[in-house]
Amino acid sequence: MxxxxxxxxxxxxEADIPLRGARVxxxxxxxxxxxxxxxxxxxxxxDRCPHKGGPxxxxxxxxxxxxxxxxxxxxxxxxxxAQGADHGCTPKIxxxxxxxxxxxxxxxxxxxxxxxx
Amino acid sequence: MAKQKLVVIGNGMxxxxxxxxxxxxxxxxxxxxxxxxxxxxxxDRIMLSPVLSGExxxxxxxxxxxxxxxxNGITLYKGHKVTEINRNTRTVTSEHGETAxxxxxxxxxxxxxxxxxxxxxxxxxxxxxxxxDDVHAMMLAAKSRGKAVVIGGGLLxxxxxxxxQAQGMEVVVLHLMPTLxxxxxxxxxxxxxxxxxxxxxxKVHCKANTHEITGMDRVTGVRLDxxxxxxxxxxxxAVGIRPNAALAKAAGLEVNxxxxxxxxxxxxxxxxxxxxxxxxxxxxxxxxxAPLYDMAGVVAKQLTGDATAAFSPQATATKLKVTxxxxxxxxxxxxxxxREEIVLRDPTRGVYKRLVLKDNILIGxxxxxxxxxGPWFFDMIKRGTDISEMRETLIFGQGYQGGALADPMAAVAxxxxxxxxxxxxxxxxxxxxxxxxxxxxxxxxEVRAHTKASASCGSCTGLVEQVIKLSLGDSYNPAxxxxxxxxxxxxHDDVRxxxxxxxxxxxxxxxxxLGWKSSCGCAKCRPALNYYLICDWPGEYEDDGQSRFxxxxxxxxxxxxxTYSVVPRMWGGLTSAKELxxxxxxxxxxxxxxxxxxxxxxxxxxxxxxxxxxxxxSDLNQAGMISGAAYAKGLRTVKTCVGTDWxxxxxxxxxxxxVKIEKFMWGSWTPAKVKMAVSGCPRNCAESTxxxxxxxxxxxxxxxxxxxxxxxxxxxxxxxxxxKTEEETIEIIAxxxxxxxxxxxxxxxxxKWAKRVGTDSIKQAIIEDxxxxxxxxxRFVYSQSFAQIDPWAERVAGxxxxxxxxxxxxxxxxxxx
Ligand code: SRM
Ligand SMILES: Cc1cc2nc3c(=O)[nH]c(=O)nc-3n(C[C@H](O)[C@H](O)[C@H](O)COP(=O)(O)OP(=O)(O)OC[C@H]3O[C@@H](n4cnc5c(N)ncnc54)[C@H](O)[C@@H]3O)c2cc1C
Ligand code: SF4
Ligand code: FES
Numbered sequence: 001m002x003x004x005x006x007x008x009x010x011x012x013x014e015a016d017i018p019l020r021g022a023r024v025x026x027x028x029x030x031x032x033x034x035x036x037x038x039x040x041x042x043x044x045x046x047d048r049c050p051h052k053g054g055p056x057x058x059x060x061x062x063x064x065x066x067x068x069x070x071x072x073x074x075x076x077x078x079x080x081x082a083q084g085a086d087h088g089c090t091p092k093i094x095x096x097x098x099x100x101x102x103x104x105x106x107x108x109x110x111x112x113x114x115x116x117x
Numbered sequence: 118m119a120k121q122k123l124v125v126i127g128n129g130m131x132x133x134x135x136x137x138x139x140x141x142x143x144x145x146x147x148x149x150x151x152x153x154x155x156x157x158x159x160x161d162r163i164m165l166s167p168v169l170s171g172e173x174x175x176x177x178x179x180x181x182x183x184x185x186x187x188x189n190g191i192t193l194y195k196g197h198k199v200t201e202i203n204r205n206t207r208t209v210t211s212e213h214g215e216t217a218x219x220x221x222x223x224x225x226x227x228x229x230x231x232x233x234x235x236x237x238x239x240x241x242x243x244x245x246x247x248x249x250d251d252v253h254a255m256m257l258a259a260k261s262r263g264k265a266v267v268i269g270g271g272l273l274x275x276x277x278x279x280x281x282q283a284q285g286m287e288v289v290v291l292h293l294m295p296t297l298x299x300x301x302x303x304x305x306x307x308x309x310x311x312x313x314x315x316x317x318x319x320k321v322h323c324k325a326n327t328h329e330i331t332g333m334d335r336v337t338g339v340r341l342d343x344x345x346x347x348x349x350x351x352x353x354x355a356v357g358i359r360p361n362a363a364l365a366k367a368a369g370l371e372v373n374x375x376x377x378x379x380x381x382x383x384x385x386x387x388x389x390x391x392x393x394x395x396x397x398x399x400x401x402x403x404x405x406x407a408p409l410y411d412m413a414g415v416v417a418k419q420l421t422g423d424a425t426a427a428f429s430p431q432a433t434a435t436k437l438k439v440t441x442x443x444x445x446x447x448x449x450x451x452x453x454x455x456r457e458e459i460v461l462r463d464p465t466r467g468v469y470k471r472l473v474l475k476d477n478i479l480i481g482x483x484x485x486x487x488x489x490x491g492p493w494f495f496d497m498i499k500r501g502t503d504i505s506e507m508r509e510t511l512i513f514g515q516g517y518q519g520g521a522l523a524d525p526m527a528a529v530a531x532x533x534x535x536x537x538x539x540x541x542x543x544x545x546x547x548x549x550x551x552x553x554x555x556x557x558x559x560x561x562x563e564v565r566a567h568t569k570a571s572a573s574c575g576s577c578t579g580l581v582e583q584v585i586k587l588s589l590g591d592s593y594n595p596a597x598x599x600x601x602x603x604x605x606x607x608x609h610d611d612v613r614x615x616x617x618x619x620x621x622x623x624x625x626x627x628x629x630x631l632g633w634k635s636s637c638g639c640a641k642c643r644p645a646l647n648y649y650l651i652c653d654w655p656g657e658y659e660d661d662g663q664s665r666f667x668x669x670x671x672x673x674x675x676x677x678x679x680t681y682s683v684v685p686r687m688w689g690g691l692t693s694a695k696e697l698x699x700x701x702x703x704x705x706x707x708x709x710x711x712x713x714x715x716x717x718x719x720x721x722x723x724x725x726x727x728x729x730x731x732x733x734x735s736d737l738n739q740a741g742m743i744s745g746a747a748y749a750k751g752l753r754t755v756k757t758c759v760g761t762d763w764x765x766x767x768x769x770x771x772x773x774x775x776v777k778i779e780k781f782m783w784g785s786w787t788p789a790k791v792k793m794a795v796s797g798c799p800r801n802c803a804e805s806t807x808x809x810x811x812x813x814x815x816x817x818x819x820x821x822x823x824x825x826x827x828x829x830x831x832x833x834x835x836x837x838x839x840x841k842t843e844e845e846t847i848e849i850i851a852x853x854x855x856x857x858x859x860x861x862x863x864x865x866x867x868x869k870w871a872k873r874v875g876t877d878s879i880k881q882a883i884i885e886d887x888x889x890x891x892x893x894x895x896r897f898v899y900s901q902s903f904a905q906i907d908p909w910a911e912r913v914a915g916x917x918x919x920x921x922x923x924x925x926x927x928x929x930x931x932x933x934x
Contacts, residue, residue, distance in 0.1 A: 012924040020637060020663040023924035034924065038637040055679040058667040060640040067640035069667040069675050074640070109927070 008096050008103035014042060015100065022057040022066070025104070029113035032093060033057035034102060035077050037064055042095050043077035044104055046112055050075070050088025120148040123420065124209055124217050126199045126364065127225035128153035130162055131393030131409040133180050135223065138417030140189055146421060149191045150217045152209065155248055156196030158183060162248070163406060163541065166438050169252045169280030171617045174860070175889075176878035202368035204386055221388055221420060224365050224376060228358035228394040228404070233268070237330030243352045246277045253888060255353065259284035260895065263350035266290075266339045268327055270297040272437060274355035275310075278319050279439040281353070283617060289347050290314070291325035291339065293356075301435045301446040305460075306485045309469055313442050322347075360395045360402050375402040380427035382416045390416050398428055405433050406541050434495045434540050436488070440618040443484075445491035448498040449473065450481030461512045470512055477505045490514035492580060496536040529583040538584060539577045544570040546584055553588045561585065602641035604633050609862035613649050622654050624661055638664075645863035648750065651786055652858050655900035662917060668748030671920050672908040673730055681730060682723040684747035685737050686783065689757040689775035689795075690718030699740030703733055717754035717792070719745055731921055734909035743783075743907040750864070751786045752793070755779040756804065760797030760814065769814035771797035774843050778812075781847055782854065784904040785897070788861030788870070791854065806834045809867040810850055819846040823853060823879075824871040832868050835876055838884035852883050852893035855900075859893075 011025045017036040024047060025032040031047035033056045041064065047057045054070035064077045074083040080092040091112055094105040123139075125132045128151050136149065159181045167173040186193045197211035202222065210216045230245035232238055244254050255277070258265070262285045267278045270292030282288045290297075296307030297314070311321050326342040330352055338348040360375035371377040371385040375397030382390050382398075393409050394402065403409060408430055418426035434447035450473045461470045466486060472494065473481035478501050482494040493515045497504065504511055515531060532538075534547030552558060552567050564585055565572045571581040586593050600606050607615070612631065621627045624646050628638060638646070643664035650658040662670050673681035687696070700720060704712055711723040725733055734744075746753060757775030761767035775795040782793075794803040795812040805811025807827035811834050813820040818841045825834035837853065840846040856879065861870040871879055882889050912921075 009927060011927070016919060016924055018663060018919065023919065026923045026926040028928065031923075052677070053679075054677075055675075058671075058675060058679070060643060060666065061663065062637050062639045062643065063635055065639075070677065072640065 007106040009106050010101050010103050014102055020061045024057045044093040044095050045080050046091045050090050121220040123147040123149045123221045124219035125151040125223045128159050129227045130406055131413050132225040133159040134410050135413035135416045138414055143421045151193045152197045152199045152211050154198035165252050166276035166280050170283035172614045224391045225393045226361040226395045229361050231357040231359050235327050235329050240332045240336045242336035246273050246355045258351040259286050264348055265351040266347050266349040267353045269355035277353050277355055282319055289320040292323045295323050303483050306483045309485045373397055381419055392416050401430055407433055432498050443488045445484040445488035447495040448481035450483050459512045477503050538580050539570040542569040544568050549584045550588050604635040604638050604642050648863050656903045672744050674748045680724045682721050683725050684721050684745035685742035686745040687719040688779050689755055689772050703736045718756050731913050735913040738910050744909045750789050752782045752791050756794040758797050758802035767797035768816045771795040771814050787858055789864050789866040821849055824868040826868045848894050851897045852890040855893040855897035
């Protein structure tokens with residue numbers, strides 16, 4: 001594969017994601033959480049907490065972070081890494097904003113399907 | 118030796134202090150009896166304004182609680198006005214016929230508010246501002262959210278205006294003079310003050326001469342001499358005070374403006390002292406506590422045989438206690454030929470400072486906007502310091518003297534030991550530092566308890582903390598209040614107080630005004646703020662779903678696999694064939710994997726897919742069921758037993774009462790979850806005695822319990838009180854819940870709150886003070902009018918639809934290559 005074939009998939013309108021909130025994109029590789037921070041930045045992560053798989057899309061979004069609804073781990077939206085004393089990382093999916101639409105990187109989604117080492 | 122008898126008339130701040138001193142000097146010398154016309158214990162009158170504005174509760178301003186009188190063997194007759202002093206028999210007699218003999222008598226009857234006798238001054242709705250009854254009357258009137266006119270733009274009038282506005286009234290201040298607070302401020306500062314007051318939305322009308330108060334059977338407005346009419350549902354007269362000396366006069370004591378005393382504080386009868394605002398010393402009467410406390414010290418010493426103790430009036434300083442307005446004045450700042458002044462203005466910062474000098478000695482200071490140097494100036498005024506050396510930089514304050522930087526700690530370090538830190542209580546820096554070392558004090562509360570510094574109006578708290586910090590170094594952390602979270606240094610109570618005081622009505626407003634350190638908070642502070650705002654501004658604040666935990670956002674409980682559980686209400690644990698059938702149908706239709714009876718007498722449907730929630734609710738709604746709020750920091754369940762309907766031991770209709778309570782209280786948001794129960798007799802089958810609120814029915818009525826828990830901690834309840842009827846029971850429970858809603862910290866359950874504020878203060882507010890109970894009850898009812906909307910039905914109708922559907926579904930990834 002090479003970068004030229006990178007494909008951006010339109011998943012919906014920016015405005016459909018509440019500020020300080022998230023929406024879910026269903027995919028064959030599992031759910032993806034698309035977040036919109038207070039400053040308007042959009043992020044996408046696999047919708048599974050590195051702790052026990054909690055749905056991050058249901059958490060409280062603050063700054064560029066989200067607090068998992070199950071046991072309150074705080075996950076960075078920029079890196080997918082757990083913050084503070086907790087350790088773990090959830091895969092991040094590159095996002096492109098164009099004309100008010102949210103586009104996700106298809107290859108990154110494809111990689112979600114491949115189990116990690 | 119038989120104790121001498123000391124009788125005190127009036128139980129205000131001045132005699133309260135005198136008795137403390139007396140007990141310190143000679144605890145066993147006197148048998149003390151107090152008569153007080155007000156039917157309550159000694160409280161901090163200065164702090165009535167924060168009570169009015171909602172920043173404090175009455176309990177927080179009590180100086181001596183009932184226990185103090187009991188511990189010290191003092192008899193207090195509350196609600197007994199003394200009507201006669203008989204100097205021949207040395208007795209006093211109260212309006213209820215109680216007579217007490219004295220060896221020594223203290224008259225401390227305070228002042229009466231002046232009422233200008235314009236037409237209409239006796240109409241209902243015209244109040245003065247002096248005691249807690251006035252505050253309650255104002256708070257009650259403020260409920261209407263109507264219009265108020267305050268006559269008088271002095272300290273009291275402005276505090277009343279700010280308080281009434283904080284309570285939601287539209288307020289106009291009428292002031293006779295051209296500028297506000299002209300007795301404490303020069304015109305320039307008066308003008309800045311007027312701007313600040315107007316910026317809060319209070320209208321100020323100076324040079325306003327009241328012509329009449331209009332209205333037939335209650336007040337409707339105020340008409341000025343110039344014809345202007347201000348409509349009003351409430352008029353507060355705060356135009357001055359007059360020493361209350363009538364009783365002394367009738368007893369034949371020498372009375373001028375006040376009761377005349379010599380420097381030893383004795384009246385013209387050597388067995389009788391006069392103390393406080395009612396006393397006239399060196400031809401002056403006083404209206405601030407600092408000199409009254411000096412008088413109190415002299416009286417205590419005289420009573421213990423120290424004939425040399427003498428009172429001499431000192432300069433006084435004033436601070437306006439309206440949150441957000443910084444104002445300080447001290448000494449004499451009138452213009453005169455032999456005086457010079459130094460003025461500093463900084464309009465961008467809204468700062469104005471003026472110092473008045475006479476022969477190189479500071480005699481007066483007015484500070485607006487930046488009052489940090491007030492105590493330093495005040496200290497120089499009192500000491501008559503020669504300032505010629507620092508004349509050029511004097512106005513910049515202490516930080517600029519001797520080349521030091523404007524570091525507040527350096528400023529406090531530079532203060533001499535005799536510098537006064539707490540004006541109300543006359544506590545100097547040396548006293549604080551000595552007590553800290555002597556007694557090993559480590560916290561502000563301890564310093565307050567042992568020195569009284571910052572224990573009255575509290576405006577010097579920051580300074581006191583700096584002195585503590587100087588003594589203890591880094592081991593003292595002034596932010597000993599636990600901050601809400603990493604986003605702020607403020608604790609929950611401060612945040613709540615400031616939300617009310619500054620009328621902050623949105624999360625961004627709170628974060629901006631209170632200097633949040635993060636851009637949009639965190640998962641700890643946002644839900645707490647959302648709750649505080651909902652509680653404090655019912656009907657005005659718009660709930661912020663994004664600041665709620667997922668369960669409260671989607672009105673179901675998230676499970677470990679990301680599905681949800683649904684618990685419909687079953688009022689008081691009752692259900693019916695129709696409801697059960699609807700539940701069964703829903704279970705089949707949506708293939709819900711688990712159905713379980715909960716510990717709260719209802720049914721839990723577990724494993725519902727998020728997308729199915731609105732449809733599940735729609736079906737349950739159609740059978741008449743609404744959300745059971747099993748997820749809410751709010752009312753959960755009201756468990757009941759079968760009671761008189763069936764049980765051979767039942768004394769009352771416990772099931773019916775449980776249903777009524779649940780129907781009345783569902784939907785209310787609270788700091789943490791609230792669980793209730795009603796048992797039909799003391800066998801207690803509904804487990805009422807381990808609930809947040811529980812009722813045990815008895816033949817004689819209802820025993821109301823509270824502050825129980827049976828989760829992480831196990832606590833039996835305490836009895837709050839008894840009620841005769843169901844209505845009274847519900848009123849008590851609702852008022853209790855409202856008090857908890859207003860005082861509880863987010864996530865603090867009732868038993869923890871009760872432990873923190875003291876169960877006595879709760880009993881006092883709910884059981885003893887029936888008026889307060891009523892006020893709390895009314896606030897609860899008002900807030901319920903916005904809360905009792907079934908969240909399920911709202912979402913079935915389409916609210917927050919985005920929560921329940923994915924934004925998109927991808928057929929990706931295709932084959933991985
Ligand atoms: C369903 C239920 C268990 C059951 O199957 O019976 C239950 C289930 C949960 N309880 Fe409970 N509690 C249930 C009755 C109780 C009781 C018994 C009662 O209410 O009579 C208690 C002890 C009484 C008490 O609260 O003092 C109880 C004490 C707790 C606690 C400890 C609270 C505490 O302050 O000590 C928690 C943890 C918390 O709230 O932080 C908790 C939390 C939970 C949570 C919400 C855990 C969570 O955060 O996800 C569970 C949600 C499950 C769900 O999705 O429905 N649950 N929980 C009961 C629901 C009652 C209802 O009809 O609403
Ligand atoms: C709203 C408000 C704000 C204030 N703010 C400040 C401030 O910021 N700084 C400051 O220094 N001062 C302030 N003051 C003034 C201060 O509160 C008073 O100076 C002080 O409380 C007076 O104390 P006292 O003991 O002389 O009288 P009071 O506290 O008035 O007590 C007199 C008591 O005697 C009772 N009494 C009267 N007659 C009889 C009788 N015949 N028999 C039995 N009892 C009787 C009365 O009911 C009353 O309870 C404020 C006052 C008010 C009202
Ligand atoms: S006790 Fe309550 S919180 Fe614990 S597992 Fe059972 S339901 Fe969940
Ligand atoms: S699953 Fe997210 S914190 Fe435990």
